[in-house]
Amino acid sequence: MTQRCGVIGVGQTKYDAKRIDVSMPGLLREAALRALEDAELTWSDIEAVVIGKAPDMFEGMMYPENYLADAIGATGKPLLRVHTAGSVGGSTANVAISMITSGIHDRVLTIAWEKQSESNAMWGLTLSPPFSVSVVAGAGGFFAPLIRTYIRRSNAPEDTGIRVALKDRQNAHKNPYAHLKIDDITFDQIANSPMLWDPIRYLESCPSSDGACAMVLTNESLAERTPRKPAWVHGTAMRSEPTQFARRDAVNPMAGRLAAQDLYKQAGIQDPRKEIDCMEIYVPFSWFEPMWMETMGFADEGEGWKLTYEGVTALDGSRPVNMSGGVLSSNPIGASGMCRYAEAANQVRGLAGEHQIDGARKALGHAYGGGSQYFSMVLFGDTRP
Amino acid sequence: MSEAYDQEALRGPHVIEYPFRRSCGPVLSRFFSGLRDGKLVGIRSQTAGVLVPPAEYDPQTAEALEEFVDVGPAGEVVSYAWVSSPRPKQPLQRPFAYALIKLDGADAGFLHAVDVGGDEASIAIGTRVAPRWKAERVGHITDIECFVPESEAQPAPPLTEPVEEPVKSVTTPIRLEYDFRAGKAQSVFLRGLAEKKILGAKAIGGDLVYVPPRGADPRNAELTPEFVEVADTGTVVTYSIVRVPSDNISFDLPYVCINVLLDGSHIPFFHVLQDCPLGEERIGMRVKAKWAPDDQLTTSVASIEYFEPLDEPDVPFDQIREYC
Numbered sequence: 001m002t003q004r005c006g007v008i009g010v011g012q013t014k015y016d017a018k019r020i021d022v023s024m025p026g027l028l029r030e031a032a033l034r035a036l037e038d039a040e041l042t043w044s045d046i047e048a049v050v051i052g053k054a055p056d057m058f059e060g061m062m063y064p065e066n067y068l069a070d071a072i073g074a075t076g077k078p079l080l081r082v083h084t085a086g087s088v089g090g091s092t093a094n095v096a097i098s099m100i101t102s103g104i105h106d107r108v109l110t111i112a113w114e115k116q117s118e119s120n121a122m123w124g125l126t127l128s129p130p131f132s133v134s135v136v137a138g139a140g141g142f143f144a145p146l147i148r149t150y151i152r153r154s155n156a157p158e159d160t161g162i163r164v165a166l167k168d169r170q171n172a173h174k175n176p177y178a179h180l181k182i183d184d185i186t187f188d189q190i191a192n193s194p195m196l197w198d199p200i201r202y203l204e205s206c207p208s209s210d211g212a213c214a215m216v217l218t219n220e221s222l223a224e225r226t227p228r229k230p231a232w233v234h235g236t237a238m239r240s241e242p243t244q245f246a247r248r249d250a251v252n253p254m255a256g257r258l259a260a261q262d263l264y265k266q267a268g269i270q271d272p273r274k275e276i277d278c279m280e281i282y283v284p285f286s287w288f289e290p291m292w293m294e295t296m297g298f299a300d301e302g303e304g305w306k307l308t309y310e311g312v313t314a315l316d317g318s319r320p321v322n323m324s325g326g327v328l329s330s331n332p333i334g335a336s337g338m339c340r341y342a343e344a345a346n347q348v349r350g351l352a353g354e355h356q357i358d359g360a361r362k363a364l365g366h367a368y369g370g371g372s373q374y375f376s377m378v379l380f381g382d383t384r385p
Numbered sequence: 386m387s388e389a390y391d392q393e394a395l396r397g398p399h400v401i402e403y404p405f406r407r408s409c410g411p412v413l414s415r416f417f418s419g420l421r422d423g424k425l426v427g428i429r430s431q432t433a434g435v436l437v438p439p440a441e442y443d444p445q446t447a448e449a450l451e452e453f454v455d456v457g458p459a460g461e462v463v464s465y466a467w468v469s470s471p472r473p474k475q476p477l478q479r480p481f482a483y484a485l486i487k488l489d490g491a492d493a494g495f496l497h498a499v500d501v502g503g504d505e506a507s508i509a510i511g512t513r514v515a516p517r518w519k520a521e522r523v524g525h526i527t528d529i530e531c532f533v534p535e536s537e538a539q540p541a542p543p544l545t546e547p548v549e550e551p552v553k554s555v556t557t558p559i560r561l562e563y564d565f566r567a568g569k570a571q572s573v574f575l576r577g578l579a580e581k582k583i584l585g586a587k588a589i590g591g592d593l594v595y596v597p598p599r600g601a602d603p604r605n606a607e608l609t610p611e612f613v614e615v616a617d618t619g620t621v622v623t624y625s626i627v628r629v630p631s632d633n634i635s636f637d638l639p640y641v642c643i644n645v646l647l648d649g650s651h652i653p654f655f656h657v658l659q660d661c662p663l664g665e666e667r668i669g670m671r672v673k674a675k676w677a678p679d680d681q682l683t684t685s686v687a688s689i690e691y692f693e694p695l696d697e698p699d700v701p702f703d704q705i706r707e708y709c
Contacts, residue, residue, distance in 0.1 A: 020553055023410030025441055043447045060405040060559050070440060073447035119405050120632075128633040130397035130565050131575050133686045135642045135655050137631035144625030145644050149709040152623070152668050152702065198626035198639075242603035246593040246651040247707045 004384055005100040006223030006230030007345040009039025009216030015179035015330035018117040019210035024061065025071030028111050031212035031335075032072050035109065039216040040227045043073030046216070047105040052082040052092030052112040053334030057124040059115055072111060084240075086139075086282070088112060089213065089337025090367030090376025094236040096217055097378070101233070106219045113212035114332035121208065121333060137197070140205060140285065142371060144197035147287040150251050151199065154290075156305035158199070161286035162190045163308050165204045165328060168283070171315055172325025174354035179209045179330040204286040204328075211332035213339045220384070231345035231380040234362070235266030243371035250372055256295040259375040263364075264297070267379040272297050272364075276379070278320045278347055278357045279364035280340035284327045289313060292366065293321070315355065323347070323355040337367025341378050348382040390610055395572040395684055399565035404558040412441045415453055417552035421524035423541025425516075427456040427491050434492025457488035459515035459535050464494065467505050474560075476531055479503040486514060486532060498531040507534070518542065524552030570600035573612055575684040581676055585650050587611045593651040615649035617674035619692075620700045622646050622653050622709045624666050641666045645692055646708045653708055659691040668709070669699035 011034025013019070019027055028051070036042060049072055056062050065081040068074070082092040089112035096110035122138040136142050150156070169185045172178035182189070182203075193203035223230040239255035239262070241248070248254075260272075269275050281296070283289045290304030298319065299307055307313050313321035322328070324343040327336050344365035346352040352360075365378040409417055412428065416438045419426035428439030429452040437456050442449055465484035471477055476498040482505075485494030499514055501507035515538030522528035522544060532538075567575060570586060574597040577584035586598030586609035593602075596615055601608050621643045628639040636657055643666070644653035658666055660675070672692040682688045702709075 020408045021410070023408055023413060023441065026410040029442070057401070060403055060557075070442040070444045070447055075445055075447065115408070118407055119403065123403060123632045126631055126633045127401055129399050131395060131567055131571075131685045133635075133656075134631075134633045135636070135657050137627055137629060137634050140629070141625065141627060141631070141642065144627075145623040145642070148625060148668070149623040152709070153706070194628065195626070196629040198628065200625075244652060245603035246588065246595060248652075249707075251709070 003101050003103045004220035004223070005097050005217055005233040006220065006226070007215050007233070007380065008218050008223055008226040008228070008230045009035040009037070009041065010342045010346055010351070011035030011038060011214040012177045012339065012342060013211045014177055015209045015211035015332055017179065017207065017209065019115065020117065024064065024113070024115050025068055027115060027210065027212045028068060028113050029071045031113070031214040032109060032111050035214035035216045038228065041107070041216060046073055046077065046107055046109045048078040048080070048099055048108050049074040050080050050082065050092055050096040050099065050108060050110045052088040052338070054088060054114055054121070055083070055085060055124065057127070058121045058333060059119040072109070084369055084374040084376065086333055086369030087337050087367040087374040087376045088369065089335050089339065090341060090365065090378070091238055091337070091374070093215060093338050093341045093378065094238055094376055096215070097233050097236050100217050100219050106222060108217045109214065110217065110338070111212060111214040112335040112338040114334040115210045116208040116332065117210050140197040140200050143285055144200050146251050146372070147199055147285065150287060150291050153251065154302040154305060156290060157309070159191070160290060160305040160308055161199065161204045162187060162201070164283065164286035164289040165190045167314055168286070168322050168326045168328040169203070171323055171355055172329035175324045175329070176353070177330065178325040179211070180207045181329070199287070200285050206284040206327045206331035209330050209332045211330065211335055213335045213342050215338065215342055215345065228351065229349045229382070231348045232382070232384050234379040234381045234385040235263045237263040237266070237377045239375050241373050243373050251291060252295050252301065253372050255373060256292070256368065256375045259377050260296045263377045263379055267385065269379070276319065276362050276364050277360040278323060279366065280322055280324060280326065280343045281364070281366040282327055282337060282340060282368050283322060284331060286328060289321060296366065320357055323352065323357060337376055340367055341365035344378065345380050348380045390569055390573060392572065392576070394569050395567040395575055397565055399563040400560065401563070402558065402560040404556050406554050406556050408554050409552060410441060412439050412450070414551045414553055415439065417524040417555055420526065420528040421522045421544070421548065421552060423518055423522065424455055425457040425488060427454045427488070428452060429454055435490060436493050437488055437491045437495045454490060456490040457515070459513060459538065460486040460488035460491070460495070462499065462508060462510055462512045462514060463487045464510065465499065465508060476527070480505065481531065482508050484508070484514070484532065497529060500531045500533050516541070521545070525555055568600060570598040570609070574598050577614070578686065578688040579682050579684045581682060581688070583615050583617055583647060583674070584612045585615045587613055594649060595652050596647055596650040596654050613649070615647045617647070617676070618695055619645040619647035619654070619672060620705055621658070621666065621668060621670045621672055622705050623668055624658065626663070626666070639663065643672070643692060645672055646705060651708065656689060657691045658693070660693040665694070667699070669702055669705065671695040671697040671699065
C-alpha cells in the first residue's frame, strides 16, 4: 500500500422488503447522499464512482451503470462496476480503496445495492438449462448440505444455529436501518420456525431486502481534515476459487483462509483473536457464523461453535460479531458485503449508535459469494496504519 | 483423445423469462400516470432544457429535478432508423421506423416507433408526428402504440374507467432465447447416460476422476480428455431435506437432495434420494442409481430418476471426509 486511505463518510438506506417509493437510481442516491452528508462533501468533490450489485439475473437489470451516472453524480467522471456475486459489496469497496491507495484518485464514492422486490433471486439462482435436472433450490439448497457437513465434522450442538440467529435478531433491534426486527424474539420461536432446507430453519435464514450502502473514501491528508473521525484502512484482501474441484473443502474454503492470512499480514496482525475487537461477517444462514470464525482463524477447526455457545460473539462478548444484526436481519444481496464494511468502519469511528462496541479500535469487515468461492475482507483501525 | 470427444456438442433451446416489476419513484410515476391519462409529461432540467421521459436528476449537476412540464403530444422527427423486417416482439409488424422525436416544448429526443404505412419514403428528419394512443391504457410506454404523421393522429380517447391512483410500478417482461450448447465433455457424459453409463474424466496424472466431466481440471485448468466409466453406486457425503418449493424443481416436498460420491470418482455429484423413509438418510449411507426405463433413457441427467438405498454397511466418515 503506497497511500493511506480513510473512510470519511458512510450512508445506508433503510432496508426493507419493498422500497416501492423509490426507483433503483433513487435508492442508490439515498445512500450516496447520506455518505456525502456524513463526509460534509458534495457531488463535485468526488473524482470517481465505483459501484457493485449482485448478478444481473437477480433483478433483470443489465448494465445498470449505463443509466446511473446522473443519479450518483458520475457525469464526466470514471464510473466502474464490479462483479463478484454475493461478495460484490466487499470487493466493490476494495476496488474503490485501491483507487486511493494507488494514488490514482483523492476522493472516491462507492455504492452497492439490490432491489430484490423487483424480481426473485431464488428464480435467478435456479435457471435449469437443457439436459439438466434441478435438485438444489436457491442459495439455501446449496448451502444446507455444507452446514450438514460442518455439524458432522465438528459435532457442534444442533442448536448452535438457533443461538446465532437469536443473537443477530436481538442486535437488529439496535440498528435503525435493519429490515427484519421481530419483537421479543425468543429461542423457541426460532427453534419452532419451519425447516426450509434441513438443517436451516426459516428464522435462521436471511430475508430478501431492498437497499443500498455507500462510503466516501479519501487519501491521508484529506482524511485528517474531515469533520468526523475517519476509519483507516489497515488492509484489504480478496481471493477466489472454483465452485467445485476434487477434494475441495467447501466448508472451510482455501480462498477464505488465504484472504484472511493476507489481510492479517497487511495489517500487521499477529494474533487476530487478541487484536481484533469486533467484526461484521457475511452470515446469510446462521451456521455460517461458526464456520467463518474458523476460516478467519478465530477458532481452531471444529471449535467455532464454542464462540457462539460461550457468548464470545454476543454484543457484550469479548469479540462481538454482527453487531448490526447482520445479513440475517437485512439482505440487499449486492449491498450486503458493503453493509458489513460500513458497520465495521462506523465501529472504529465511534459512530455505530446503539450497537457501538465501547473502545472498538480494530474492526473487520467480510463478505463471501457464489458457492463460497469469492471472499472480500477489510480491516479498519481508529488510527493510521 | 477419446473418439467420443470428436462428436458435436449437444444443443437445445434454453429460454429465460421473467416479468420484472420496476418501482417508478416520484418522477417516473408522473410520466407513467400521464401516459395512462393520455398526455406526455417532461421535466425541466438545469442544464439540458426539458427532458422526456422526465429525468430524476440533472444529467450534468446531479441535482434533483422537480419542475414538471406537459409536452407534445406532437413533435418532429430528429433522427430515425428504418426497420424493414420487424421481429415478432417489435411494436409493429410491418416496416416502421424507430425515431427520436423532439416533442413540442421539449429540448431532447424521445424514442418511439413511427408508423408511416410501411413506406420509408414517407419519413424524413423534420417529419411532424403525434401519438396513436391505445384506448385502454395502464401506465406503460406501450400505452402509445406508436407515432403517426400528425395529420392522421387522434387525441387520446378517455378511459372507460378513469383511475385516480398514481402509477407506482411498471412490469417489464424479459425473454432471452439461447441456443444452448452442452460443451463436448458434458456431451460425452450425457450420451453415456442415454446408454445407462456414468462417464467421468481423468485428471492429468490419473489420480482423480471428475463426474460430470468438465473438460478441464478446475484446480489447474489442464485438459481432461480421457474418459472412464464409474459405478452407478456411491456414498452419500452430505445431504439436505428440502421442504421449500422453488421454480424449476419438480420433486414432491419434502425430498432429500444428496451429494453422492460415486464409486471410482473423486467429486460429489448432486441428485436426490428416494425410496428411503425420511429420517433414515445419513452421511456415509450407500446408494445406487435408479435408472429410467430403457425406453425413456435420454441424453439428460433425468435418465437417473433418483438414487435409492443400497443394502450395504455405511462407509466410516473418516474415509469420505475429504469429499464432504
